[in-house]
Amino acid sequence: MTDDNSDLLKYCPRGYKYTLVCAGIAKHALQGDMPADMRLDFLQHLEKMSDHFLTEEVIAMVEPLSAESMEIVREAQKLGGGKALDVYAEKFAVFADLNPSLIAALKHANRRRGCTHDSAQLSSDARAL
Amino acid sequence: MNALQEIGPGSALSALTDKQKRYVLALFEAPRSHGALTFAARKAGYGNANSSNHSLSQMAHQLNVDPKVQAAIAEVSRQYITVLGPHAVRAIKKILDNPNHRDFGRAIGIVMDRVAPQSSTLAVKVEHKIEMSARETAQVLERIDQLAAKFAVRLPEPKVIEGELAVPSAPKAIEGESAHDRR
Secondary structure, eight states: OOHHHHHHHHHSOHHHHHHHHHHHHHHHHHTSOOOHHHHHHHHHHHHHHOOSSSOHHHHHHOOOOOHHHHHHHHHHHTTOHHHHHHHHHHTHHHHHHHOTHHHHHHHHHHHHHTOSSOHHHHHHHHHHO | OOGGGGOOOOHHHHTSOHHHHHHHHHHTTOSSSTTHHHHHHHHHTOSOTTOOHHHHHHHHHHHHTOHHHHHHHHHHHHHHHHHHHHHHHHHHHHHHTOTTSTTHHHHHHHHHHHHSOOOOOOOOOOOOOOOOOHHHHHHHHHHHHHHHHHTTOOOOOOOOSSOOOOOOOOOOOOTTOOHHHHO
């Protein structure tokens, strides 16, 4: 993790972090076999994740989580829904190491907004979530 | 043995005063249904020697509308019916022992219905038709494709069930006949 990325993660609201991880989880799930209605539910879930910061383009950049990342996800899910999201946010750096597309997506979102690690802007975005 | 003496005090009955308890139990001892309330009120000790039937009846009415008394009456009734079971069986047995009894046939019917009840078989055929709406399916699949493209999701290849790849082949020329001949 470079210093630049460390700063990015430091000032990024936790809501964006776990949303990106959730997008990766959904994409991982979509790789498997499932009924069409369930597949549509997952895709609509992805659609709901997008907002003015994490746009559809940003969500599209996220690659499906790998099997190793999914191991972490399964462990986190044992803690329950809300706490699992906290783990995704806190361990975002680990997820990002395993899946660099998460950092790339976050950087792209930042560039798109024309802000470089503007913590005040990111915090206000997080409140809007 | 009097059936009421066989009934032990239950929870609803024990919630009543002694006088109310006596009233509830006396209701079941009344010799006839008409005047049973007055009889029970007098037997329980309500009123005095000079109380008229009318005033005793009013007291009994007051007791009957009390939810605690009603719960106790329901409880005692259930116990009473249970206790009366052997009495009923003995009575039916008595009828069955006497072929000349006017209800002999009816008693046989009652017993047989319980010993060997009639059974009937009902065959129910349930038909449920599932109609696949091709249009709806196509819409869902189209929406899936749209969303998958929007979010760059790689979907697995669709499964082909007992299918064969159709390869268009060139039309066969009829043996011994050229295109020129056919013209």
